[in-house]
Amino acid sequence: MTMFFRADAYERYMGRWSRLVAPALVTFAEVRDGDTVLDVGSGTGVLSFAVRDATTSGHITGVDPSPEYVSYAIRETSNGRVHFEVGHAEDLRFPDAAFDRALSLLAVNFIPDPARALREMARVTRPGGVVAAAVWDYAEGMAMLRVFWDEAIGFDPSIEAQDEGHMPLCKRGELAGLWRQQGLDDVQETALTATLHFTSFDDYWFPFQLGQGPAGAYVAGLSTDRQAALEQRIRRRLLGGGSDGAFDLQARAWAVKGTFLFVP
Numbered sequence: 001m002t003m004f005f006r007a008d009a010y011e012r013y014m015g016r017w018s019r020l021v022a023p024a025l026v027t028f029a030e031v032r033d034g035d036t037v038l039d040v041g042s043g044t045g046v047l048s049f050a051v052r053d054a055t056t057s058g059h060i061t062g063v064d065p066s067p068e069y070v071s072y073a074i075r076e077t078s079n080g081r082v083h084f085e086v087g088h089a090e091d092l093r094f095p096d097a098a099f100d101r102a103l104s105l106l107a108v109n110f111i112p113d114p115a116r117a118l119r120e121m122a123r124v125t126r127p128g129g130v131v132a133a134a135v136w137d138y139a140e141g142m143a144m145l146r147v148f149w150d151e152a153i154g155f156d157p158s159i160e161a162q163d164e165g166h167m168p169l170c171k172r173g174e175l176a177g178l179w180r181q182q183g184l185d186d187v188q189e190t191a192l193t194a195t196l197h198f199t200s201f202d203d204y205w206f207p208f209q210l211g212q213g214p215a216g217a218y219v220a221g222l223s224t225d226r227q228a229a230l231e232q233r234i235r236r237r238l239l240g241g242g243s244d245g246a247f248d249l250q251a252r253a254w255a256v257k258g259t260f261l262f263v264p
Contacts, residue, residue, distance in 0.1 A: 007068050010044060022046045022047045022105055023050045024194075024255070025103065026047070026050050027054075030130060033056050035055070036098070037060045037099060038094070038121070038125075039060060039062040039103055040102060041111065042063055044076070047104075058100075061084075062085070066086075094124045097126040099126065101129060106136060109169040118182045131179070131257065131258055133255070135254060136164075137171065137253060138167055143251060178256075179258040184260060185259045188257055195249070196251070201235050
C-alpha cells in the first residue's frame with residue numbers, strides 16, 4: 001500500500017476536519033497574545049492559522065517534513081507572524097526554550113518515533129510552557145473513517161490490519177500516557193468534537209479517491225470494478241437505500257497537554 005501526499009488532496013480529504021478542531025486545541029493549550037508557538041507536523045497550516053486568528057501578537061513557526069505541504073502553507077500565508085519550514089519532529093533545529101507553546105494537530109501518531117518527537121517539543125519549550133497535541137480517535141470516534149473501514153473490511157477481510165483504528169496513540173489515555181512517560185507535568189486530557197456537513201454522498205466519497213492516508217491508498221489500489229463495489233456498500237451504509245442527499249458525521253479527537261518543567 002502506497003500513500004500519496006498532495007496538499008490540495010489533503011485539504012479536500014481531511015483538511016476540512018482539521019479546521020473544525022484546530023481552534024479547540026488552541027483554546028485547550030491556553031495560547032495567549034504574545035506567545036511564540038511551534039506547530040509540529042504543520043501540514044497545510046491549519047493549526048498555525050488558527051493560532052494566528054486567535055491572537056493579535058506573537059510568532060508562529062510551522063514545521064513539516066513534506067516540502068509540498070510547506071509550500072502550500074506558505075502560499076496561504078499573508079501574515080508576517082507566521083513562518084513555515086521543512087523539518088522533522090524528531091530533530092528540531094531550534095535552541096532550548098525557544099517557544100512558549102509547542103503544539104501538534106493530528107500528526108503525532110504518524111511520527112515514526114513519537115517519544116523522541118515529544119522530547120524535542122519539550123526541549124524547545126521554555127520552563128513552565130505548554131506542550132499539547134491532538135489525534136483522531138480512529139477506533140471509535142471518527143465516523144467518516146469508521147464507516148469506511150467497517151465496510152471495507154466487510155468487503156475484504158484481509159485488510160483488517162490496515163484499519164486506522166489500530167494506529168498507536170489514538171485511544172483514550174494513550175497520548176496522556178506518553179506525556180507522563182516523558183516527564184511532562186500537570187498532564188490533562190480532553191475530547192475535542194466536531195460535526196461536518198456533507199452535501200451529498202459524492203462529497204463524502206470523492207476525497208477517498210485522491211489517495212490520501214491509509215484509506216485513500218487502499219481505494220486508489222483497487223480496480224475500477226472493486227472501487228465501484230465498495231462505493232455501493234458505503235452508499236447503502238450512509239443513505240440506507242434512499243436517494244442521495246445531505247447528511248452529517250461526527251468526529252472526536254483526544255487532546256493532551258502538559259507543562260514542561262526544567263530539571264537542571
